[in-house]
Amino acid sequence: MAEIVLKDVCKVFEKDQYAVSDFSLRIRDGEFVVFVGPSGCGKSTTLRMIAGLEDISKGELWIGDELCNYAEPGERDLSMVFQNYALYPQMSVYDNMAFSLSVRKVPKKEIRRRVEETAEMLGISNLLNRRPAALSGGQKQRVAIGSAIMRKPKAFLMDEPLSNLDAKLRTHMRVELADLHHKLGITTIYVTHDQTEAMTLADRIVVMKAGYIQQVATPIDLYNHPTNMFVAGFIGSPAMNFLRGKVKRAGKGAAFLTEGGQIFPLTEDQAHVLWPQHDNRALVLGIRPEDLYTAPVHAGKVYGEMKGNVTACEALGSEAIVHIENEDGEFAARVAPDHGAQPGKEAALYLDMANAHFFDGETEQNLFYQWRNEA
């Protein structure tokens, strides 16, 4: 177990083509960190650099107190779980799990004890004599995880370990992984493009885009205080709704005037910050689907009314997603199942303005919250 520190790590594949740029992060001992981002954002490359499967072009990688830029993958004492499990097909489950230890010349007795103990913990004791081909996806994944934890490494690296499983099994394994991390307390770095996995598993999430870290924060912080439009749009499903427009003076306070001509009143605090600094500048209002209501529920709150044509209603049982369309674009609202809206008809939604986010129209930065990388 160890702390892992990355300092200005870069990966250059070809001349001046940065796959990862200035990646700085301090991963605390025992922490569960998830790298998340769209494909091609550099999250897997970063993980592979930590593992030693890719060279680090620039910057430093510290594992514990050692500078590990130049260490061979086998010397770093990390173990990795791959998307396709990477089990050796010609070996039994037992041999697969024992492989890393037998390479390290651990005595046979000790290996047997540890394999049995690990198999017990993962509930795969009855599979030890089988070949990987005779296992189901979930069992393979469990064996892969077993092989990884056998060695008691300094950290686990997981590269989209659940993406080959079906939806139900994925949810199940997610819970098991969280439980396992809780039991073992080993530093874990987990790469995924699935924001649900990121939100549910992580102590901290690292959101990446085009090789740059966008924001590092706990799931809740990330959700409530996204530093820019990318993070705001990436985290949360359905995604945050965005409206382009400007702030205008309206009576004593101020209001947000959209490009499509809708007017939303601002709260006092928002007006105070946005007016007059951002007068006449292009802004973006972001609002999460759950902050849209079919009726203004609380008397004391500031609501903005938005009208539009209902394009679809998705009933999810405990809730419903209503999609509406107007001059400003398309919007999704997460509402109670008895919403009463019907596709093809007009409906009004009410924005809970206190929960609205405001971004600069050009830099796309959050005007109320700025995250700085202090690692």
Added chain:
Amino acid sequence: MENTAVLKTPTGTTLHRENYTQEELAALHRRMGLAALRRRRIRTGVLIVLNVIMALFILFPLLYAVSVSLMPGDELFTMEMNLLPKHPDFGNYIRAWTQVPLLRFVLNSFIVAGCITLGQILTCSLAAFAFSFLNFKGKNLLFMLVMATMMVPGEATIISNYLTVSSLGILDTYLVLILPSLTSAMGIFLFRQFYMTFPMSLYESAKLDGCGNLRFIVSILLPLTKSAIGAMSVYTFINAWNMYMWPLLVTGSQEMRTVQIGISMLDNTDAQSVTLMMAGVVSVIIPSMVIFIAGQKQLIRGMFSGAVKG
């Protein structure tokens, strides 16, 4: 649409499904089942006959060689068309095996072809490993260079090769027969193609487990690429067994001859005997046939594995 199926009876009247009695239905099943079986049998029979005709046509030269090898000399050189021997005997075989040291030739060929096969498997698989799993500067250039050698015909290099080995003073030895064929661009290419389909994550996982390259090759790569090795072995062995030009050039003594050269000794200007030659040819085809039959499954699996998933 109403959910009532309409069935035709043999007489052409239509019956609704509900109107059949249990017995009628059973009879219908029997009748139609028999008809289907007959059709299937006829189809299979026609296919078998066609296949046998094709097989005879393709195998004719080989079968004729066997037939000739069993004929006494006078039966072949007549104006009649003798496809089958009238008085088959094994005299040709006995003479072929006693007239020249055929056994020694076969042994030589086995030693040479065996060593070449082993050598090629070793060098080609290691080279292919480097080309597919390792990253180094000039990897692609080097690989293209290796591939480019496939475009140089063997005849172009045979003289310079001869001069090289003769200056080394190893003419007329096993070494000279084996050494030039210890690696092949084709083999490297075949293995590399095979390794390209090998999941990279297995290699990476082994590396993280602290497993070195050599250990990875021995305990993971080789066991998993058995079929490629099998295919490669059969292919190389048969090629080496059939070598003609090179052994002819570099061996002189009776003891070093391989079968292909030895066979031609049966045919000389003093005693031209086609029947004797055929007996020799048939005897030496047998080992390569055995190898091929034994390795056939591996050969096909090896050539096509990676072509489809699974």
